[in-house]
Amino acid sequence: MLFSVVLLVIGIALLLINVGVISLEIREFFVMFIPILLVLAGIVYFIKCIRNKSSISILFALYFTIYGSLLMLNQQKIISFTYGDWWKLWPVFFIYLAVNMLFFKGKAQIVVEFNSTQNSEDEKTKKVKGKRYKKSLINDMHFNEQNWPLQSMDLHTNIGDFYFDFNKAFIPEEETTIKIKSRIGDVKMLVPEDIPIKIEVKTKVGDIRLFDLKSTDMKPHLYYESPTYHEAIKKIDITIEMGIGDIRIDRV
Template identity: 30%
Template sequence: MEGAHKKQWGCASFLLVFGLLLLMVNLGLLQLEGSAAGLILPVILLIIGIAQLIKFFTRRKGILSGLIFTVYGGLLSAAFFSKDISFGYGDIWRLWPLLLIGFAISLIAKRSSIQFSYGEPRMGGRKEVNQQDGPRERKTQIKHAMSIGNENFTSENWALENMKLNKSVGNYVFNLKKAYISEGETMLDVSVRVGNIKMTVPEELSVHIVSNVAVGENVLFNDRTDGTHARTLQFRSEDFETAPQKVKIILNVNVGSIRIDWI
């Protein structure tokens, strides 16, 4: 138990120091590029990453941290020696695809099978449920315990109803121009842990959009934000309150990107 506590304290201390260094670099309080001392931290990160990869091959643990530290330290080291490589400490968010790669490798390395759980129905609107105290309105929604892969909603006259979609790893593509949308307000709620969401919206459709990316790129029409300090973007049509046909869209991505364009 004592050894486990020492490892925990050692890991926490390293992350604390490393986080403080990154914060100082991003705020311009510390300049590591251009000096021989600036090569020390990248080499340390590279060594840690290689050690974690060796640990993965021997114990099947540490693939994600190994990939991130190895690639991050390797790119920083390469950028130190070559002006053709543009990569700094604040560019770590650009390595988010490594989460997908690490997750895939860890799944392949596991001996047990992957379990998937889906709710029914896949898409749903409102249903009336008769009970003793009278009819009750219920909204059906999709439920995924774990979902991996891509889904496209781009076919002609696909039915856009009240939907809640969740995906662990993968991509969503929506074309609302081709969707059949009933009158009234329709809710579309999409969440992705690691992946991308792409959506095209017809200019004549009245929408209220809330788009959030924790780490990555977030593009909502003419607004854009990216990096690890991404902010929530919103758009609301002027006639949203009075429009007979309108769609409220809530998009959330933990690591990846969201892109919404007019069509």
């Protein structure tokens, strides 16, 4: 969506320049329109935040909106703020933490969509020794289609949210291993009560809620293992490592 908006704005502006409606050099064009595109990016992330109830999206929404707005004010000679001053916006992270605690903490609602193309070559998904392996820079991963086939996974991404509804999955009679690693993003899961599980979750900055357990440390780390895990045939082993983000895991 964001890429489409960027192409639309650039295309319209270049068309107006070519037909003589507006007269701008290419350099002046980018200086004028890049702040607008940044604000549009902030709006897109804000919409995503509301739609997916993803708290991490609000961080990008705040950053891009404020960054673009300050650049626009600089163009109007109201303030002095250049592209190289992006580092001055580091207090936005504290604003994000405050907004996250005020409006997102305690909301464990799971909003999950299944991506029917996640086995395609375009997403660079492959199987390694019977395990689904996927690595990407920016990507959300959704698993909630009815009877979706659960298998061992090794998922890595820099930025992205993860959504799992194991209650709708076809779970094989074996130990299924799921490893998730991401720099920025949220993880939300629904786990059936009758499936033994072993879970280890870590995040450097964020909040963890694992059933009735809740993290309180600066570097949260929680561990849980079902009493019957080792004796069970059908079971799930989950490991989650996040840089910045929230983790919610509930029984259903």
